[in-house]
Amino acid sequence: MGGRQVTQWQGTRVTVAGLGVSGVSAARALAGLGALVTVVDGGDSDTLRERAADLTAEGIPVRLGDADTLPPGTGLVVTSPGWKPSSPLFAAAAEAGVDVVGDVEIAWRLRGENAAPWLAVTGTNGKTTTVRMLAAILTAAGLRTAAVGNIGTPIIDVVLDSEPHDVLAVELSSYQLHWAPSLRAHSATVLNLAPDHLDWHGSMEAYAADKGRIYEGNQVACVYNLADKATEDLVRAADVEEGARAVGFTLGAPAPSQLGVVDGLLVDRAFVPDRQKQAQELAEVTDVDPPAPHNIANALAAAALARAYGVPATAVRDGLRAFHPDPHRMERIGEVDGVSYVDDSKATNTHSAEAALASYGSIVWIAGGLAKGATFDELVAGAAKRLRGVVLMGADRALIREALARHAPEVPVVDLDRTDTGAMPAAVQEAGRLARAGDTVLLAPACASMDMFTNYNVRGDVFADAVRARAAEAAEGA
Template sequence: MGGRTVTRNIPSAAERLASLTSWDADWSGLRVVVAGIGVSGFAAADTLIELGASVVVVDGSESERARAQADTLRIVGAEDVLLGPDAVTRLPKVDGALPDLVVTSPGWRPDQAMLAAAERANIAIWGDVELAWRLRTRRGKKTADWLVITGTNGKTTTVGMAESMLQAAGLTAIAVGNVGTPILDAIRQPVEYDVFAVELSSFQLHWSHSLSPVASVVLNVAEDHVDWHGSYEGYLADKARAYENTQKACVYNAEQIETERMVEAADVVEGCRAVAFTTQTPAVSMVGVVDGLLVDRAFIEERKDHAAELASLEDLGHAAPRHVVANALAAAALVRAYGVEPAAVKRGLQAYLPGDHRIQPVAKSGGVTWVNDSKATNPHAAAASLSSFGSVVWIAGGLSKGVAYDELVSRNSRRLRAVVLIGLDSSELAAALARHAPDVPVFPVEPVQTGQERPDGEAVMARAVAIAAEHAADGDTVLMAPAAASMDQFESYAHRGSAFVAAVKALASRAGEAPDA
């Protein structure tokens, strides 16, 4: 009797990945390389191991922290963890074969050698946010709705305000993403969240493919991260991904046409609305400001002739600058799209406490005010800080990310008493100062080398603060608003800001003063 050949339909890697849209899907044996062992990469690797995937983690660092993270991942079941510069130059095998998937941490550039190798091999690349979106359903129940927030500046403030408004409405809500808490960690917490306020960077959006938030906003755009995205156009294209597949409301900045064009070009869910925010009087389908009140003409039935009061400018604190008002309006539009009542918007703004490192008063000593704005990682953010003060000793510089400084310096040259330059290479900023503020004294701070991955950031900042103190006079503000990223000399903008705060307090202590924060 002749034998019969049985053909089995074995799904391709692409077909299998397409089926992975919940925690309950079959992740077992999936071969995954995780790029990066920082906060996002660790959370992705730990989650995938829990799901039963075969995981190899790679990272260019060999720091003590990276080695400790690697030891933990090996204990919980990682197939391997490869550290050091050589580890990131090629695509490793998993279970003796090329991976089915690469999950990358957001900081890894698309042209990085290992990611480029994966691209050439037609291997799918997801970010940790894409992975989190696919895992949002567990035991048949969706973990939380998403409200997505991005923009060049103001993301963290807006996501914090949105979180506060949602919580004031009685919802179980948390700010996640680029704000500090990885979305994967929130999904795995034993808490039944109603909604996530999700802060996403352009890096995270670049590696996200299938997100479908309830509402989304691009707060603003300005030249930033050009080195990572390859061009300003590439940066804008990745920011615009925030609007794709939005379900109810695409919120945009009425005072910046680029964000409106993003909404016009977005492929959204049928019935999704375009809603603008403005710091001026709002038209229909906008939120804005009238007679010192934040008002809504978008989410009320009688919006053609009326507006609903959301809050007052006083609820934002004394003399809130325009960009803070804009952030509050954007947050209000998002939560209103989600169904939050006006009274909860007001309570949320009253309860909101701004985080550290964003135009944060640190001390007032000898008539000099010291302000920490380490969060100003690009010229657009630094401009908002500089415009808030009259006479400034400016501590600036760092990793420039390929941006230009001419407009920032030319517009603020009259405010500058002196400039203290930090950063391994602040030549672009120095050149702009020479062109547009030639009479302003500039004092470069040499890096303090340690033999480790980064120079001694604390020592650099202590020198910068000491120099600033020498040149600040009564009535001046010493403003640390670097207009650059921090990673050349610090672990993060928070590390840089904390170093500034510590140096200022140490300076006051040596002078025998108690700084008035």
Template sequence: MNLDDFHHLDAPWSELSACVVGTGISGSAVVRALREKNARVVVVDAADDDRARTRATELEALGASVRLGDDATLPDGVDVVVTSPGMRPTAPLFAAADAAGVPVWGDVELAWRLRPREGAAPWLAITGTNGKTTTVRMLASMLTAAGLRAEAVGNVGTPVLDAVLARDLDGNQAYDVLALELSSFQLHWLTPWTEGSNAPRMRAAAVLNIAPDHLDWHGSPEAYAAAKGRIFAGAEVACVYNSADPATEKLVREADVTEGCRAVGFGLGTPAPGNFGVVEDLLVDRAFVADTRNEAAELAALADVVPAAPHNVANALAAAALARAHGVPPEAVRQGLRTFRPDAHRIAHVATVDDVAYIDDSKATNGHAAAASLRAYPSIVWVAGGLAKGASFDELVAEARDRLRAVVLLGADRAVIREALERHAPDVPVSEVAATDTGAMDLVVRTAAELARPGDTVLLAPACASMDMFLNYGARGDAFAEAVHRLPGNVS
């Protein structure tokens, strides 16, 4: 079978036989999409417990065959494997597919191939180690403010497959444009675009930052960065990069893009011609104006960005660059920022007690994210720790030490952060909370409150994953907020 034929909604999908990996949210969305087009589908999953069997029954009701307890053996007679994003590329199933000459698609690739032949909603895409979700939601807010039917999809919100296939009451496409958040896992599985190919390509794309992450999955920092760089392949209007992060600019230089696509940098300083930046208290565009050397479009004030922490201003500039690449006027960028509020646990103000601010940035699950949060405040009692995932914290501590009033550590790998503090900030007071029960966060917050002085910020920016003590980073942030609200004092 020639899979090059499967590049639009009207392709002969009923002739396709697909192996779908996983019965979870992503796999279920893939099965629904393929069965709606009458493709033959067999689903494989390593799990064979009650939950998996329940999901299998639901998928079988859609007409799929399901094999539980084995996701390593390639089913006979399949034309393509469609994998969930998190499945490791070293899995035996993919080796078997490669040996049999069977291609592997991700859910994003399938969504691209299921787009209408004509008039499909363009994709504006965002990736990066940190800040993806906030930025893609900012972008969706700007697009909506411009009167466009837009949605944040992909690695956040609506699955991209569901968005591509969604229809309005008249049977037309439900969206004018899609704002995609793409993880390194999703990007790894994209077919690389080349001139003349039908591989996925973005109208405009942004890489916010690059820091070592998911190296156990990708195998090396180079492979991780290369996966991120795939977002630029075939970009039509703009490749947006972080002027303060040379790794993102390098990905633009190496990208194979459409003729006429421009490189657009964003940063917190005065922008050079062709870039986005900040002039006094204004976010400005010197890229999508008539005269980039002598003109700048005023987009918004710093006060329109909530919170106006440096890394969040950078997020706003990246979102604005993508919006402007799609023709969104400055006033819609401003209105989109004014109406946007970040998701929970992202540098969120919890309360002020005795003139000490308590900030929940539980989503800062790695050193790069925590460093951005620490830069936002001048005097901090830092709450950190959890599962370090093999990370080192020397650079983080060395950069932040002059801002640290004190540190309160918790979690399984707190000793790794303590040792970095001993090396690089030996004069900063450090308290450790060894408890792991439900009362641990109360003790953490009380200890932080005792160490703080009026005007300080108690900042939960753990730089670690949460699963040693909590269900997820959200549960950790909730526990922090609840403990803050239990503090005695005047809470505002």
């Protein structure tokens, strides 16, 4: 850390909004640089009090239960990602002429000389998987890297690490991008765009604009999805460095300046000496786990970013072979009586559920939860031919049931009419009853989980437990 950066923060009064992981990281980092930090949070739980006590012991004051008023003398507000732009604290900051930024912006400002370049990933779905694939590829190339941002270790902590990294794989949410005006990545991708978090952003246009910030100032490559024109539109609108290229990825055969798939191979026609005449084999489709269409797209995006950084083709192959998805992302739990059970609890919106439903031939679908303003007609119409049956639960299940009545009236539907956690074992039993050997029982709720579960991880865990219990019963009866 250079002396210039310490001097920059010395004596600056900073208000950190939010006592979550990123807020605590920002508070400690800035206090360590000499800033006069106050943390505010509207909550007052036992967990927050514990964190507040730890920070207070370190000389960082914390104000719980009041997050609406701006502490006197504040020169900068650092917000946690989820705080809405309409929050009263930010209105007070605007009235006082005080900037509001996020932890990603602070991390960007804290980078030292010769800092590791950022390879950045955003999109409605697939961000975490793509970033972890990218980190695996970079590691296979012998580079010191980390998957950071909206994943794993707080990005500020990694930037300030005493052991420098060669390059960082950075997952960025639309929230984080909204609050990171200075970010300029080496290369970046928007994987896809579909309506999500519109209650936070206010409109699809505002949501897309925040996603598009990831391309601003790109140095080498703006990677976009040929199957999603909105991502290419964001590239065209971006102000990038001279020489930065638009690089597409596709599940079809690639044209020059694209990555794609040919005869079961992932191939590169973007980062080769002669893009018109050459193509570089990177990996086999079967090297991708799982080799579902949307996950192959994730692998291509990760490969494009790695290749933009100069990684050899062999590292792409080795990294993809070493990668295995996180739990609750199309995770195969097991098989009972010839029926596969797959946990895609991470499918919290229609776009991600669509990708999951497109990956199997005959499905008993477990769905429902909090719709977050979504509609389901397009999703159901697209999946209708693949559905053996549907089991519904959760607060907004009626929206899915009505879409099924319109677009798949012949598909059997079990409406559990429940929002308690015990509904999941019942759903697994009903799904097993509807399924036939060779089918897949797929938990891809297309909804958020908070009406019934703490988060999608718990929802997936309860599903997995129910499947294992069903398997044990089947084994005993055999």
